[in-house]
Amino acid sequence: MKRRQLLASSAAALGLAATAGTRAALAQSPMKVGFIYVGAVGDFGWNYAHDQARAAAQEHFGSAIETTFVESVPEGPDAERVMTQMALSGAQMIFATSFGYGPALNATAARFPDVAFEHATGYIQEHPNVSLYNARFHEGRAVIGTIAGRMTQTNKIGYIAAFPIAEVLMGINAAYLHAKKVNPDAEMRVVWAFTWGDPALEAAAAEALIDQGCDIIMQHTDSTAPLLVAQDRGALAFGQASDMSSFAPEAHLTAIIDNWAPYYIQRIQAKLDGTWTAGNVWPGLAEGEVLIAPYNDRVPAEVQAEADAMIAAISSGEYNPFTGPLNKQDGSVWLEEGQVADDGMLWGMDFYLEGIEGDIPS
Amino acid sequence: MDLSSLNIVVLLASLMVAATPILMAAIGELVVEKAGVLNLGVEGMMITGAVSGFAIAVSTGNPLIGMVAAVIAGAALALIFAILTQGLMANQVASGLSLTLFGLGLSALVGQGFVGVVPPRTPKLDFGPLSDIPVLGQIFFRHDMLVYVSLLMVLAVWYFLTRTRAGRILRAVGENHHSAHALGYRVKRVRVLAILFGGGCAGLGGAYLSLVRVPQWTEGMTAGAGWIALAIVVFASWRPGRALLGAYLFGGIMVLQLNLQAAGFSIPVEYLSMSPYLVTILVLVIMSSNRARITLAAPGSLGQSFHAAG
Numbered sequence: 186m187k188r189r190q191l192l193a194s195s196a197a198a199l200g201l202a203a204t205a206g207t208r209a210a211l212a213q214s215p216m217k218v219g220f221i222y223v224g225a226v227g228d229f230g231w232n233y234a235h236d237q238a239r240a241a242a243q244e245h246f247g248s249a250i251e252t253t254f255v256e257s258v259p260e261g262p263d264a265e266r267v268m269t270q271m272a273l274s275g276a277q278m279i280f281a282t283s284f285g286y287g288p289a290l291n292a293t294a295a296r297f298p299d300v301a302f303e304h305a306t307g308y309i310q311e312h313p314n315v316s317l318y319n320a321r322f323h324e325g326r327a328v329i330g331t332i333a334g335r336m337t338q339t340n341k342i343g344y345i346a347a348f349p350i351a352e353v354l355m356g357i358n359a360a361y362l363h364a365k366k367v368n369p370d371a372e373m374r375v376v377w378a379f380t381w382g383d384p385a386l387e388a389a390a391a392e393a394l395i396d397q398g399c400d401i402i403m404q405h406t407d408s409t410a411p412l413l414v415a416q417d418r419g420a421l422a423f424g425q426a427s428d429m430s431s432f433a434p435e436a437h438l439t440a441i442i443d444n445w446a447p448y449y450i451q452r453i454q455a456k457l458d459g460t461w462t463a464g465n466v467w468p469g470l471a472e473g474e475v476l477i478a479p480y481n482d483r484v485p486a487e488v489q490a491e492a493d494a495m496i497a498a499i500s501s502g503e504y505n506p507f508t509g510p511l512n513k514q515d516g517s518v519w520l521e522e523g524q525v526a527d528d529g530m531l532w533g534m535d536f537y538l539e540g541i542e543g544d545i546p547s
Numbered sequence: 548m549d550l551s552s553l554n555i556v557v558l559l560a561s562l563m564v565a566a567t568p569i570l571m572a573a574i575g576e577l578v579v580e581k582a583g584v585l586n587l588g589v590e591g592m593m594i595t596g597a598v599s600g601f602a603i604a605v606s607t608g609n610p611l612i613g614m615v616a617a618v619i620a621g622a623a624l625a626l627i628f629a630i631l632t633q634g635l636m637a638n639q640v641a642s643g644l645s646l647t648l649f650g651l652g653l654s655a656l657v658g659q660g661f662v663g664v665v666p667p668r669t670p671k672l673d674f675g676p677l678s679d680i681p682v683l684g685q686i687f688f689r690h691d692m693l694v695y696v697s698l699l700m701v702l703a704v705w706y707f708l709t710r711t712r713a714g715r716i717l718r719a720v721g722e723n724h725h726s727a728h729a730l731g732y733r734v735k736r737v738r739v740l741a742i743l744f745g746g747g748c749a750g751l752g753g754a755y756l757s758l759v760r761v762p763q764w765t766e767g768m769t770a771g772a773g774w775i776a777l778a779i780v781v782f783a784s785w786r787p788g789r790a791l792l793g794a795y796l797f798g799g800i801m802v803l804q805l806n807l808q809a810a811g812f813s814i815p816v817e818y819l820s821m822s823p824y825l826v827t828i829l830v831l832v833i834m835s836s837n838r839a840r841i842t843l844a845a846p847g848s849l850g851q852s853f854h855a856a857g
């Protein structure tokens with residue numbers, strides 16, 4: 186009986202504390218925030234970038250929050266199990282950082298309406314506690330495409346692509362378009378790896394591209410292997426998701442950095458303040474969510490200036506990387522003169538732009 | 548866009564490199580299976596070798612010491628399998644599978660401190676004027692040492708299995724362990740030694756990936772190479788020469804499809820990327836059927852536990 190009384194009174198105390206203001210209660214116990222990643226945090230690519238942002242948020246909020254993460258969670262039922270476990274152990278906010286977590290995340294969100302769910306690169310939003318966010322990586326691709334177009338000697342640029350989905354095609358098309366703009370002779374050779382990360386295969390792909398005469402390699406896969414091959418073979422390359430210059434100091438021209446920290450801090454702050462509501466955002470260079478790493482000294486000053494000008498133009502909104510007139514590979518019109526691609530058109534991208542050779546595998 | 552843009556010499560040279568890790572693992576597993584043991588833990592032993600070789604090479608600054616360490620680590624993991632299956636009579640399929648899972652997890656743990664580290668480079672062998680011979684020089688004399696080691700391994704295993712007394716004892720143990728036992732051969736000792744050899748080879752194959760091929764440590768970096776090695780053993784119907792052919796064929800498919808893509812050909816990439824794994828599944832299915840095994844000339848006692856009766 187005594188124990189039950191104790192429980193009852195502490196529950197009442199908790200209730201009082203809650204009415205007194207959530208702020209006070211939170212000050213005593215940190216808000217738990219969970220993160221789940223599809224791969225290892227040590228990939229120096231996608232998952233690494235998310236974990237860096239988690240660490241930045243933890244440092245920003247100090248003892249006000251407690252972050253946990255689970256890495257290498259496969260997309261599918263496992264993800265639901267992990268998210269449920271997080272919610273049950275008191276997480277009030279869960280960031281799920283892979284495209285394929287969508288169904289599992291929405292299913293979990295339905296069962297925990299008080300938990301805020303944030304889904305990176307997702308598109309399923311069935312509940313009021315599900316928020317979506319993404320980054321305009323293709324803006325970064327436009328910048329490195331410009332650099333590649335200026336710096337290629339053989340006029341052949343190699344591109345290692347993961348899977349034929351809209352996001353990857355946006356990258357290929359943006360890079361090609363802007364290389365072509367500064368160098369009308371530039372060609373692009375695309376190799377589909379059908380994996381997000383298999384270092385041996387990515388290395389072989391980079392070698393095949395260099396054997397075929399490409400002297401600049403771009404990648405939309407996660408490992409540093411292509412950079413190392415480029416370094417060995419005297420070719421040039423770009424880092425992916427984080428600054429990879431330490432791996433290949435000579436070959437690494439710059440990198441597109443995924444900078445999720447500002448978004449994570451802003452959303453966690455909103456949840457702490459009680460002002461969190463579901464959203465669907467797609468920031469890019471302007472918001473600082475996509476960053477361009479410091480340039481290698483090998484990039485000539487005028488090319489650096491040109492790249493910086495493009496970053497400025499995209500950030501200010503004065504230039505959109507996909508501005509008409511643009512034709513599809515088959516010659517049909519995609520964008521009229523002066524027309525700008527809206528987000529829906531971008532997500533529907535399932536084609537190469539005019540000038541890229543080869544077929545997109547289905 | 549024409550076939551002439553594909554340089555056959557470059558293709559052959561790069562397929563040898565691409566095939567080396569699976570060739571090493573396959574030749575080791577071939578000996579294991581010839582002794583009548585089916586170890587499905589190749590993937591786990593490879594990745595353990597990859598991480599141990601990388602870690603030791605980075606700490607000592609010497610890639611050769613790293614490779615020796617990879618052999619030892621692969622063999623050490625194989626020893627667990629040997630204790631389970633030969634000592635405790637555990638099921639070989641289940642033990643092998645758990646070895647793979649264990650190896651993947653263990654390597655991730657060990658490798659945590661080595662992510663993003665650049666290892667010391669393995670020097671290429673210098674053949675002097677030989678490497679300048681047109682065509683042949685480029686294909687055969689411009690590789691790193693381990694490519695030649697893998698070829699020597701094939702030759703040595705072939706010689707051992709067909710030309711030496713010890714090799715014949717090993718095959719006898721694999722074909723019919725009861726008869727071999729009755730003749731006075733120590734079935735378990737032979738098998739344990741074969742398992743350790745297989746582990747060492749797989750470990751070296753893994754280290755080739757992490758120290759030479761990529762060179763970098765990434766979790767799960769073997770990405771199924773161990774399973775392909777298993778399939779190659781069956782594909783080769785347990786013959787070392789054919790294992791070499793099989794490994795180069797698999798390596799060749801990968802290199803060729805990437806080169807075709809890079810040259811701008813329209814090829815059904817998704818099927819070609821899938822093909823090594825489809826063949827692997829098919830082969831593993833065939834292995835599980837008794838009749839198919841006989842027609843493929845599989846070792847008679849393959850996968851069976853040996854219990855000395857009387």
